[in-house]
Amino acid sequence: MAGLLIDNIGSLVTNDPSLGDGPLGLLSDAALVVADGVVAWAGPRRSIPEGAATERVDAGGRAVLPGFVDSHGHLAFAGDRTAEFAARMSGQPYTAGGIRTTVAATRAASRTDLGGTVAVLVAEALRSGTTTIECKSGYGLTVADEQRSLEVAAAHTDELTFLGAHVVPPEYADRADDYVDLVCSTMLDACAPTARWIDVFCERGAFDGDQTRAVLRAGVARGLVPRLHANQLGPGPGVQIAVEFDAASADHVTHVTDGDVEALAASRTVATLLPGAEFSTRAPYPDARRLLDAGVTVALAADCNPGSSFTTNMPFCIAVAVREMRMTPDEAVWAATLGGARALRRSDAGHLGVGARADVVLLDAPSHVHLSYRPGVPLVARVWRGGVAAGEDRSPTPAEPSG
Ligand code: NIG
């Protein structure tokens, strides 16, 4: 077997309970073999297969885990909302309407600049350990601008979501249903071939339940799979609609009733929590504990966007989720890896079982718990995506003699 051996791993999160302890499939004193871009073997060091690899990396007793799967991002945008953020921190509320500021800037940007922003943010995310990232349209809101956003993002990810129903654009003010008709017809015809997912911002100030259903139906008719912005700013029908449509994910899930929680628990729909949004809008956090205790599958994502959560940093989200949303450090790491993969209905990502894509993160820490124990510290030492190293080890330990 010609491949890469990551050896001398102090603590390995596989997310494969058949390989190690608990839901994280945790192994100590472990090793990982990568061949042809996938995991070929994972297990205790003492059982490394003979002649397993041609290249050896010494993890120096540090922790290794799957790359983060960030299942919610709005990366195709232009412009800046620093002033809106500063005003918010001086007491102004966050509203859905701020999106229109970014829409104007995005429409005015060149294709090159728009693609450049996506590239910079995807690279930034990769440096902090994100190896799979979803990207939505939603700041163009014309047929051509929505299509362009998806096209520039397609150079960086396959997880593309059509979000033409992000907000009603200004030229359709007072004609929201005409805009919904456009989204459901010409806009979807143009965008569906480039996208995998259909999303709607189901919220007061954006789209109501009937409009949301109409857009999801039109997307499903064109082969897209639903995911939904649901119950972010207040209670509403979003979660129930997500379940009704067997959506892969209901995202935000901040203001929920017991009925919403029960509906999620009885469904295949993942609850994707986005702590960056509550952090940056100074809003109450979703109660992850309540969802987990009810049996809901929970994912964590960064929700990178210029308005409500301008971060690509999954370790930051993990730390906030643990501190503010009553998740355990283990639950938060699972939610940011395998949880994200579930929210994207991916079986090849979010874990390090044999055959998984070799998306691997090496931490400058002895355990994955340090991601929440040492908030704000850049612990990601090295990242491999599909078995390819995305950069040099930031702080290599002296290689110990092998054999
Ligand atoms: O997920 N909620 C809708 N979309 C983004 C916010 C977008 C914006 O404010 O520009 C979100 O938080």
Ligand code: FE
């Ligand atoms: Fe969002």
